[in-house]
Amino acid sequence: MLRYPAIHIDESRCTVPFDCKRCLQVCPQAVFAVEAVKVERGKETDPKEPGAYKLDTPYRDKCVMCHDCLDVCPVSALTITLAEEVKS
């Protein structure tokens, strides 16, 4: 049986992840990633603009549920649960 943690990000709370970056930098397993939602020619995306960047967890299979990210999140946007079983 194979189960991975599911990390839920409440985007109504997590609005400026690139500017905040606390979870991205604290995670010992480096499970997070952040990306500009839209990349425009000639323009650098402003990290302080709400919604301009989106947080994701592409490496959540490495998550050990240490909850360091929950501790540092200033807006309580993260919840971690065990996800459904994966077909293997």
Added chain:
Amino acid sequence: MCWVCDIYGDGGLWYLNPKNYARNLYRLRTPGAARAFGEDPETLGLRRMQEILETRFTDREEFSRLVKEANEMREKGPFQIGQVVPLQDAHKMVELSGPFAAMSCLCRIHTRAREERSPREYSCGGLGVGMLKWERWPERYKGGVHFMSPDEAKEWLTKWNKRGMVHIPMTFGGSFIGGLCNCDYPDCLVIRHRVDYGMETGCLKGHYVAKVDYDLCTGCGDCVQRCQFGALKLEVTTRKANIDLLQCFGCGLCETGCSQGAISLADRMSFPMLQEVW
């Protein structure tokens, strides 16, 4: 020779073949291919890699199949080709190509939201005419770029080598070498995708392997923390560094970090059982 050399090397190492830095390769595009950011060779390959990686959360068998298929596509796939090179080969690369510019690392922006905003901080290198157009896509080159002479570039590479970074040349469409990255684990995507998920094309093993001279090794352990690939450890009872040659990527970081000169790089091809290990 590795498969990249077979295709793009013209008898030598592909990343030291001047042809692969030629500006006309940079202009070569698939007819009808879009040019916008997000649709260039770099991001197309990255997107496909991300799609493949996502399948591991739903179907492990499908994931293994897609990784194997991606590795077998080699140069025909959408993926950037990258290979670990030691410092001396990275130095040769900056002599072959120009212009050279240091810039912020796209992987570290992505995985750690790291902002590099000055030449002192820039940890990634861009090569060739493409760099002259960096201002078109400021988000891609977040934090700006800093053009360097070959001598400055060598100094800059040596600095990051001292600090423990692996050098990896990257292609940007076909065989055009447009990047010389300084990488480590886990914040660098190609190393992570290779080490953790077996995606090979972006981080092939280099043409060398590191060998320890047990007579010279004092067991100080300085080299241990410099291996990004888990190939090197200190053998407790012998008190000597031990390198697993099957795991070694040939980056040479243990060699440049050894104060005793006890580690040297040998040609991978001189070991019969390593000739097909890339």
